[in-house]
Amino acid sequence: MKNLKKTIYATVAEDEGVNYREIAEMMSEIGFKMNHSSARNYVLRVMRKFADAITDEWDLDVSETKKDKIVKSPQFQQAICDILQSLENKHH
Numbered sequence: 001m002k003n004l005k006k007t008i009y010a011t012v013a014e015d016e017g018v019n020y021r022e023i024a025e026m027m028s029e030i031g032f033k034m035n036h037s038s039a040r041n042y043v044l045r046v047m048r049k050f051a052d053a054i055t056d057e058w059d060l061d062v063s064e065t066k067k068d069k070i071v072k073s074p075q076f077q078q079a080i081c082d083i084l085q086s087l088e089n090k091h092h
Contacts, residue, residue: 047071050080
């Protein structure tokens with residue numbers, strides 16, 4: 001029997017979140033042809049920039065492998081989303 005890796009994906013909020021396929025469809029509708037794997041790659045690249053900035057700012061020694069794992073974590077993605085939403089709310 002094979003071990004199957006179970007992958008968990010983050011959403012913005014249970015009632016408001018969208019998955020990578022929905023993101024790709026929305027982007028394609030507005031003229032940026034995209035598939036779900038490209039949407040995932042864009043999200044992960046942005047999350048990686050946040051992780052790099054955080055580890056640099058706090059002078060943390062985190063391996064690239066560990067950072068990759070953190071970036072894919074739904075908890076990290078949700079925390080970044082919460083921070084961005086909080087900042088947006090303060091500006092409105």
